[in-house]
Amino acid sequence: MPAITRNLHKLSSPPQLKRRILRVRGTDVTLLDEVRQMAIADLGFDIQHESLDFLTCQHRAAMDPMNYDIYEQCFHNLDIVWYWGALQPIETRRIKQWDNIGDLAKTGGISKYTWTGHGDAPVRKLYVQPDGTLGQQPMPTISMLPTAHNVDSFGYDTRLFGAEGPEGSSWAWLLDRRARGRIALVDEPAIGIFDAALAAEANGDLTFQDIGNMTVDEIDSLMALLETLRQQGFFVGSWVSPDQAEALVHADRVSVQSMWSPSYANLGPMKDVFRESFPREGYRAWHGGASLARHLTGSKLDMAYDYLNWWLTGPAGAVMARQGHYMTNAEGLREYLSPEEWGYWYDGDIARCDLKGPDGRIVVRQGQRRPGGAYRERVSRIALWNTVMDEYNYAARSWNRFIAALGAATP
Secondary structure (H helix, E strand, C coil): CCHHHHHHHHHHCCCCCCCCEEEEEECCCCCCHHHHHHHHHHHCCEEEEEECCHHHHHHHHHHCHHHCCEEEEEHHHHHHHHHCCCEECEEHHHCCCHHHCCHHHHCCCCCCCCCCCECCCHHHHCEECCCCCEECCCCCEECCEEEEEEEEEEEEEHHHHCCCECCEECHHHHHCHHHCCCEEEECCCCCHHHHHHHHHHHCCCCCCCCCCCCCHHHHHHHHHHHHHHHHCCCEEEEECCHHHHHHHHHCCCCCEEEECHHHHHHCHHHHHCEEECCECCCEEEEEEEEEEECCCCHHHHHHHHHHHHHHCCCHHHHHHHCCCCEECCHHHHHHHCCHHHHHHHCCCCCCCCCEECCCCCEEECCCCCCCCCCHHHHHCCEEEECCCCCCHHHHHHHHHHHHHHHHHHCC
């Protein structure tokens, strides 16, 4: 082909359109590849996940807002990111399912008779107030779209503690002398410290005026107690990722430890002896969500709203349900679950057949009932939310010193 003809051919060829990309920064709680692939198929643009550990995610979200479009984490991580001006308000008029979002996030409880719980309940920082701060007075803009959430407790070995009675277990088991040398805590200052505080209060060692917002003296007392127990050999170690918690169970090194819902399906032969608790004192809860980066405008902002709205359409919520989490507009995902799945995960029914998780493996055996029962039962018993306290920096430094000493002493 003559050169001039080749050049004319290049000029006449249609330009290659660059595929649109939405960048999502978050943690592996919600940044699941199955969810990403479904969203890409439904929305028609690419989605890039940047999955980080809890502390790194929060820090980068606050200090590096230009390199993500959507921030997915939890309400208790929000204050720091919002304070640094990394996010922009979400207009509820652009959220198609806003009216169907549950009252747990919007008002603080599933009914007016339900106590909100100590700490960072979503409603306390959901709405953007006229002065730009976050609060619970309803406004037309919000800081974070409420999505996946759950209530957590701890796992325990029935060979040591026996089966729970009808009144449930107790957080005191997490510091129980019977489990000395076989106790593990989750290494996250806004989570693990509260598991320990709930245990210390339940066993009568300490009391807190407000367990969700401890004073310096209360933090010192808690950490002194934990250090004493560490020196007495109570703890086998700590964990950061759920697979580390599961490994401790597989190796039969723990009798009681902090645990998150998806892990109970990954315990192999230990599944029959290591159980999820439903503490009589109530659960420690968390609520995830998605926020908009401050730099979004125009068509990119429209993409981001499409993504937020997609999260509430049902498919993502079904994936969350199959690993034990809940979605804030439960009825929207009902058609994506089988009646047996809905009955077990949301209604608290005995499983009428084996149920599979997101990866296709069986996670619930026929005849099992979810510890704690139905959704309404479980979220009606929230004692405390994951929280960044007023004295968070002091608590985090104290906690990190304890974890460092614990790691150095762990075989």
